Amino acid sequence: MTDRNDWEGRAGRKWAEEWRRTDRSFVGLTDRLLARASARPIAQALDVGCGAGELALAIARGHHEAEVIGLDISEPLIEAARDRAAHLANVTFLLADAGDWRASQFAPDLIVSRHGVMFFADPVAAFANLAEGAAANARLVFSCFRDRSENPWAERIASFLPTGTIPDTPPDAPGPFAFADRDRVERILSAAGWSEIAFEPVDFAYVAGLGEDAVQDALSYFLAIGPAAAAAADLDDGARANFIGKLRRYLGNNAQGSLVALPGAAWIVSARAR
Secondary structure, three states, X not given: OOOHHHHHOHHHHHHHHOHXXXXXXXHHHHHHHHHHHOOOOOOEEEEXXXXXOHHHHHHHHHOOOOEEEEEEOOHHHHHHHHHHOOOOOOEEEEEOOOOOOOEOOEOOOEEEEEOOOOOOOOHHHHHHHHHHHOOOOOXXXXXXXXXXXXXXXXXXXXXXXXXXXXXXXXXXXXXXXXXXXXXXXXXXXXXXXXXXXXXXXXXXXXXXXXXXXXXXHHHHHHOOOOHHHHHHHOOOHHHHHHHHHHXXXXXXXXXXXXXXXXXXXXXXXXXXXX
């Protein structure tokens, strides 16, 4: 489970430090998500859980007349996004929770998110707030992971840790795979006031490592971010060394020259405000 305290603390700092490799890992999915988001004209866009700003920045660059706002609860990530946006006048990044944020002069006709909506403590209330603050017939477009079975790298990496290191959590608890069940997501969005809900399955290459030593690059990346990284950091020296050895071998088995890529599976979910 990943909660608000994680993003406001260690996890937020680590993801802010790793934004370049995180953007790289999702590049295949990001292109599909942006194509869907940019399919129609945009006047005002809201990026939910914007992280270091990749989506908001791309939309602002591609739609010069649009006003773009990115929201995140992690101060380090917002600071990274603001640094990246210094040359763009039409994008603003705010430290705020999209679940209850509202602006009187801003009613987005596009609400977008790349893997940023699975962490709401009360997703129905959060998506209802977004719908109520949006323009009439606003579009919602976001990505989220499909089931763990379709993203085998996640369970495989977790399996290298000692049993019980990562506590069991309910499948609907806030976290990376909280929106894997499309039926649950459809119920949430419908209850929150969204209609025309659709799911597009997207398979993409989750780029973990690149360069002359792609395996080491991937290893350092997975030791920096994600649930397994946090758990591994608390292991004793022997258990941590054992985990790292298993992880290195797994990544080596998925290396092709200067690339380590793992099979990623996501939904691109779209809906319209009633």
